[in-house]
Amino acid sequence: MSNQVQVRSHKADKLIERMSKKLTRQIVGSLTACVHCGLCTDSCHYVLTNPDDPTYAPAYKADRVRKIFKRHFDWTGRVIPWWVGAASVSTDEDLEELKDIAFGKCTNCRRCTINCPMGVDFAVVNRMMRGLLVSVGVMPEGVAVVSKDQWEIGNQMGVLKEEYLETLEWMSEELSSDLDDPSAIIPVDLRDADVVYSINPREVKYDPRSIADAAKIFHMAGEKWTMPSEGWDMTNFGLFSGDDDLGGAVARRLYEKVSELNGKKLVISECGHGYRSTRCEGPNWAGMDVPFVMESSVTTMLRYIKDGRITVDKTRNTTPVTFHDSCNNARSCGLFEEPRELLNLVVTDFREMYPNRSENYCCTGGGGAMSMSEYTPQRLKSARVKADQLAATGASTVVTSCHNCVDGLADCIRHYKLNMQVTQLVNLVANAMVVPVRVAAPEVVAVPDVVAVEPVAARVPLCLAGRRILVVDDEPDVLAFYGAVLQDNGATVFEATDGDTAIAIARREKPDMITLDLSMPGTDGGKVFETLRQDTETSGIRICIITGRPELRRLIYDRAVFPPEGYLDKPVDDETLLRNVRKILEVN
Ligand code: SF4
Ligand code: SF4
Numbered sequence: 001m002s003n004q005v006q007v008r009s010h011k012a013d014k015l016i017e018r019m020s021k022k023l024t025r026q027i028v029g030s031l032t033a034c035v036h037c038g039l040c041t042d043s044c045h046y047v048l049t050n051p052d053d054p055t056y057a058p059a060y061k062a063d064r065v066r067k068i069f070k071r072h073f074d075w076t077g078r079v080i081p082w083w084v085g086a087a088s089v090s091t092d093e094d095l096e097e098l099k100d101i102a103f104g105k106c107t108n109c110r111r112c113t114i115n116c117p118m119g120v121d122f123a124v125v126n127r128m129m130r131g132l133l134v135s136v137g138v139m140p141e142g143v144a145v146v147s148k149d150q151w152e153i154g155n156q157m158g159v160l161k162e163e164y165l166e167t168l169e170w171m172s173e174e175l176s177s178d179l180d181d182p183s184a185i186i187p188v189d190l191r192d193a194d195v196v197y198s199i200n201p202r203e204v205k206y207d208p209r210s211i212a213d214a215a216k217i218f219h220m221a222g223e224k225w226t227m228p229s230e231g232w233d234m235t236n237f238g239l240f241s242g243d244d245d246l247g248g249a250v251a252r253r254l255y256e257k258v259s260e261l262n263g264k265k266l267v268i269s270e271c272g273h274g275y276r277s278t279r280c281e282g283p284n285w286a287g288m289d290v291p292f293v294m295e296s297s298v299t300t301m302l303r304y305i306k307d308g309r310i311t312v313d314k315t316r317n318t319t320p321v322t323f324h325d326s327c328n329n330a331r332s333c334g335l336f337e338e339p340r341e342l343l344n345l346v347v348t349d350f351r352e353m354y355p356n357r358s359e360n361y362c363c364t365g366g367g368g369a370m371s372m373s374e375y376t377p378q379r380l381k382s383a384r385v386k387a388d389q390l391a392a393t394g395a396s397t398v399v400t401s402c403h404n405c406v407d408g409l410a411d412c413i414r415h416y417k418l419n420m421q422v423t424q425l426v427n428l429v430a431n432a433m434v435v436p437v438r439v440a441a442p443e444v445v446a447v448p449d450v451v452a453v454e455p456v457a458a459r460v461p462l463c464l465a466g467r468r469i470l471v472v473d474d475e476p477d478v479l480a481f482y483g484a485v486l487q488d489n490g491a492t493v494f495e496a497t498d499g500d501t502a503i504a505i506a507r508r509e510k511p512d513m514i515t516l517d518l519s520m521p522g523t524d525g526g527k528v529f530e531t532l533r534q535d536t537e538t539s540g541i542r543i544c545i546i547t548g549r550p551e552l553r554r555l556i557y558d559r560a561v562f563p564p565e566g567y568l569d570k571p572v573d574d575e576t577l578l579r580n581v582r583k584i585l586e587v588n
Contacts, residue, residue, distance in 0.1 A: 131242025365408020462490025
């Protein structure tokens with residue numbers, strides 16, 4: 001007989017006590033209606049990739065919660081617990097087991113739900129259990145960190161207000177320059193705008209190009225639009241953590257800011273859980289009547305094209321693309337025809353993925369899974385279903401209207417070595433958009449009788465004169481091009497075609513700045529970046545990552561070192577290169 005004494009957990013007692021307050025009619029319905037027919041079993045990507053492990057079955061997972069419900073809140077379980085399989089939780093180990101089910105074995109994708117003839121919504125039960133566990137402090141570390149950032153800083157990724165505003169300013173400058181139009185800007189906190197645009201903090205941190213592309217579309221559509229200086233994050237970790245209080249606080253911040261600006265419509269950038277949280281669940285969590293219209297930017301872009309406010313040329317997007325439906329957009333909110341209509345207007349070769357729409361499989365990054373690193377192996381194993389779906393399309397690009405899915409798909413593509421890239425509709429629409437060429441009015445210049453022609457170098461000091469820049473890229477053409485642009489503008493340029501040489505030159509020459517490719521033979525750019533940052537002699541050198549592999553962006557920013565000063569996606573033209581180098585070196 002074991003001498004081990006099971007210590008009763010006060011957290012377990014609290015969880016049971018709090019459960020009584022969470023039992024809505026919908027949840028009780030899902031806890032009582034299951035007849036264990038098993039029809040939902042094969043709906044789940046975890047089951048399909050673990051066929052010999054019954055603990056992944058939706059009904060099995062739901063039963064772990066159902067047993068507690070029966071033991072404490074159903075008369076049958078109170079009177080004849082052994083008969084109806086009722087069982088309580090009493091120890092910290094019990095709670096850990098529940099945590100591993102609620103967070104590690106389900107992405108709350110709801111695919112099992114639509115395949116249940118009894119209307120059981122396991123995801124809603126699972127979200128309740130997540131919320132109860134979070135309320136007693138039992139959760140994956142990533143969930144605690146992200147929730148804290150959203151509570152305290154106001155967004156999921158801890159982006160500071162200055163960082164956000166600086167990025168908008170930077171993208172605004174890019175837009176003016178790109179369109180050669182000083183009126184093309186990103187307006188911030190404009191009152192009475194017809195559109196207030198809210199984004200995912202991932203766009204600020206890893207994908208500012210999406211902000212610039214959206215701004216270009218709003219500008220070309222002649223929209224009276226703005227972005228808020230605060231309360232701009234339309235994502236909501238409350239949906240994933242099950243914490244309704246967090247959900248309400250986050251949604252309220254955004255609604256109040258739009259109301260303060262007297263915005264007519266809130267447009268939500270492409271994000272599945274952001275759309276569901278903000279448009280569908282948020283008003284309930286926040287307990288508010290929202291006085292303005294809310295829509296996905298997919299709907300907005302489609303309307304602009306249909307109304308003739310922007311013109312697109314689909315022959316600019318000719319690579320074969322497929323579309324991944326985000327579970328939250330498609331299954332939970334019914335947003336699946338609009339993205340297809342839009343895609344068919346802006347690409348020439350759209351290939352459907354099967355199954356699709358509300359039957360589509362999760363990218364496996366849903367339900368906040370990307371933040372729970374302890375479950376990464378089982379997540380990636382379950383991603384084989386998605387990898388097979390992707391590969392079967394033969395497409396080279398997968399489009400999705402969800403930032404979470406961008407990360408989930410990128411991980412899946414990397415893990416299963418698929419030759420694909422991920423993008424979003426906003427990028428394709430911006431690329432297909434026909435921008436009329438601006439014809440500048442000829443300037444009338446008074447010409448003096450005698451013109452003394454100074455040498456150009458004497459008249460216009462070269463903007464990078466005196467600056468020392470190390471250019472690192474394994475492609476000789478790219479190296480020569482960047483080098484020429486920088487030298488033509490006065491910089492002294494050093495060159496390296498591999499990582500080890502780059503580190504050696506950086507240590508020896510201490511340049512003012514480095515442009516750094518990521519994919520290189522030998523020591524890759526990511527390792528070079530980290531090494532230079534960790535070395536006190538080179539840590540202060542400004543670095544601009546220039547890569548043709550946007551999926552590596554996260555790997556750079558996730559490193560435990562100070563982030564790079566600049567980040568550009570290839571191909572980069574001379575103007576963009578020079579503009580960014582000047583910005584990073586702070587030269588006029
Ligand atoms: S399909 Fe519905 S009733 Fe059947 S086992 Fe699954 S949850 Fe239960
Ligand atoms: S919600 Fe999705 S991940 Fe969770 S059990 Fe159902 S099918 Fe599986």
